Amino acid sequence: MTTCTRRHSGLEETGFRIREVMDGTHEFVARHGPPGEFPFSFELGWGSDSLRNFLNPLRREDFLTAACRGVIRIGELVEETACEGSLELRYFSEAKIRYRMAFAVRDRRYQYLGEKVGLRPWNLHATHTTCYGVVYDLETGKEISRSLVRFRPATLPAFLASFRLTRL
Numbered sequence: 001m002t003t004c005t006r007r008h009s010g011l012e013e014t015g016f017r018i019r020e021v022m023d024g025t026h027e028f029v030a031r032h033g034p035p036g037e038f039p040f041s042f043e044l045g046w047g048s049d050s051l052r053n054f055l056n057p058l059r060r061e062d063f064l065t066a067a068c069r070g071v072i073r074i075g076e077l078v079e080e081t082a083c084e085g086s087l088e089l090r091y092f093s094e095a096k097i098r099y100r101m102a103f104a105v106r107d108r109r110y111q112y113l114g115e116k117v118g119l120r121p122w123n124l125h126a127t128h129t130t131c132y133g134v135v136y137d138l139e140t141g142k143e144i145s146r147s148l149v150r151f152r153p154a155t156l157p158a159f160l161a162s163f164r165l166t167r168l
Contacts (some may be wrong), residue, residue: 004120016054019162024132024149025075029164032137032144033114038075040133042101042112044068046087050168072112074135078105082110095119095147099131102138109138125159126127129153 018055023041028034046068048054069084084119085101104142114133118122151159 004099010037013168014051015166015168016051017045017046017162017164017166018159019043019045020151020159021155022149022151024131024147026133026135026145028145029143032142033076039083040074040097040145040155042070042072042083042150043148044087044099046077047166049166051165060096068099072101074105074147076142077145078103083107085111091119097128097131098162099133110144111136111138130164131154 006166019130021043023039025037026040027037048065048066050061050062053059054064054066057063066086066087066089068087069082071080072083073080081103083101083103087097088098088100090096090098094119096119097116099112101112103110103112111132112135114131116127116129116131119127131147131149131151133147133149134143135147136142137144
């Protein structure tokens with residue numbers, strides 16, 4: 001992602017970016033694909049152009065919500081395709097993190113909705129690393145796949161090293 005310079009009330013706006021990789025498996029819902037488990041993964045860059053807005057609870061639409069963009073791989077559906085959407089850190093209101101990403105395969109549009117649920121201070125090692133997801137066909141609104149992906153501990157150093165502050 002690129003950055004540019006923009007002045008806001010005489011001050012430069014500070015944002016952030018980070019890269020995340022999650023992988024696991026998925027299964028198609030009846031008649032939407034072959035039976036069995038198949039690989040499922042995504043690599044995302046996510047962040048906000050305004051750290052101030054991201055951390056401000058008075059800005060409901062921005063508070064702990066980040067734009068995301070990357071690639072998604074869904075075995076037996078698509079080898080790799082671009083995706084984009086949002087990542088919502090709903091720690092205080094719902095004790096979850098929600099990923100919402102749109103993508104296309106040939107001429108069809110899909111949405112992935114994934115959630116890390118049950119976030120509590122004593123179980124972050126499990127809840128922050130496990131994401132339950134569903135892929136929907138946006139034309140029909142039907143669920144076509146369910147997935148379970150994980151943030152692998154081995155990727156933690158790269159995840160932390162990818163954090164960057166940005167200036168607009």
